Amino acid sequence: MDADSATTRTPRRRVSLLGVLGELLLTAGVLVLLFIAWQNVFNSWVLNGQQNGAAAQLGKQWLEQSAPSSGSGSGSGAAGDSTTSVGPNADVPVESEPANLTAMAVMYVPRFGTDWKRTVREGTGLDVLNSSSAGVGHYAKTAMPGGVGNFAVAAHDTGYGSTFLHMQNLRLGDKIYVQTKDGFYTYAFRNYEYVQPTDVAVLDPVPKQQSAQASDRILTMTTCNPPYHTVERLISYAVLESFSKSAPAAIASEVG
Amino acid sequence: MYAALWRALPGPWWVRLLILLALLAVVLFVLFEWVFPWIDGYVGEGSQGTVGT
Numbered sequence: 001m002d003a004d005s006a007t008t009r010t011p012r013r014r015v016s017l018l019g020v021l022g023e024l025l026l027t028a029g030v031l032v033l034l035f036i037a038w039q040n041v042f043n044s045w046v047l048n049g050q051q052n053g054a055a056a057q058l059g060k061q062w063l064e065q066s067a068p069s070s071g072s073g074s075g076s077g078a079a080g081d082s083t084t085s086v087g088p089n090a091d092v093p094v095e096s097e098p099a100n101l102t103a104m105a106v107m108y109v110p111r112f113g114t115d116w117k118r119t120v121r122e123g124t125g126l127d128v129l130n131s132s133s134a135g136v137g138h139y140a141k142t143a144m145p146g147g148v149g150n151f152a153v154a155a156h157d158t159g160y161g162s163t164f165l166h167m168q169n170l171r172l173g174d175k176i177y178v179q180t181k182d183g184f185y186t187y188a189f190r191n192y193e194y195v196q197p198t199d200v201a202v203l204d205p206v207p208k209q210q211s212a213q214a215s216d217r218i219l220t221m222t223t224c225n226p227p228y229h230t231v232e233r234l235i236s237y238a239v240l241e242s243f244s245k246s247a248p249a250a251i252a253s254e255v256g
Numbered sequence: 257m258y259a260a261l262w263r264a265l266p267g268p269w270w271v272r273l274l275i276l277l278a279l280l281a282v283v284l285f286v287l288f289e290w291v292f293p294w295i296d297g298y299v300g301e302g303s304q305g306t307v308g309t
Contacts, residue, residue, distance in 0.1 A: 043292070199307055
């Protein structure tokens with residue numbers, strides 16, 4: 001290219017190698033920014049809607065299945081419509097752990113948004129956390145909803161539905177509702193913990209107390225911290241308060 | 257490059273602008289619908305919000 005020698009005639013028509021290179025680089029930069037916007041805003045927004053819709057459908061389906069059968073099908077120990085408050089020896093139904101990827105629960109957390117709901121699938125792989133029909137994954141071999149020990153789940157904080165983006169908004173006593181085929185488990189938020197990504201002790205039956213004998217029914221939620229970064233994990237602990245066959249009043253309009 | 261594209265388009269400036277906007281919309285659609293999901297499979301977030309893995 002002898003572009004520089006051509007400056008004397010019609011400079012507007014000149015196509016210089018450097019100019020094209022610059023435009024290509026600018027285009028590449030815009031594409032990278034677009035991809036980040038797509039990943040964290042657009043795709044997350046789309047997935048949020050899909051995950052919410054899938055959870056609503058599953059929750060409604062379970063509620064309808066349990067209603068007409070009047071308890072005969074769902075072999076639980078809890079009676080009718082009454083709410084079982086949970087003491088140390090409470091009789092709440094606890095399912096056995098299903099196969100990997102099985103949809104096992106629907107979570108409702110009003111603090112994350114009045115219409116926030118997510119399907120919990122077995123396993124914490126990306127095929128669960130990035131799924132358009134799930135978003136929350138259950139740590140294999142931890143307790144099941146309502147079980148004595150630690151019912152532990154994980155989700156992204158940003159991207160892929162931004163499932164646990166608002167986890168740091170939880171306040172003491174905030175309700176976390178977990179629906180299964182059997183009914184609704186109401187957990188109350190207790191405390192946070194910030195840990196290293198390697199700290200699996202938060203999944204222990206008694207979190208961080210490896211040899212302790214579990215007697216409480218804990219729900220543990222893990223996500224990345226700070227938002228948009230992955231250097232730490234934000235852990236939220238909640239304790240089981242009650243179990244009921246029918247939807248608790250606070251989320252009744254969101255279920256069914 | 258983009259200047260050449262602008263000159264190659266027919267019509268007055270507002271027609272060229274409309275064509276450019278239409279082209280941009282097509283490019284964005286292809287990127288969002290197919291290209292970015294494909295790239296995402298390779299550069300997807302390594303972290304899963306999980307502990308231990």
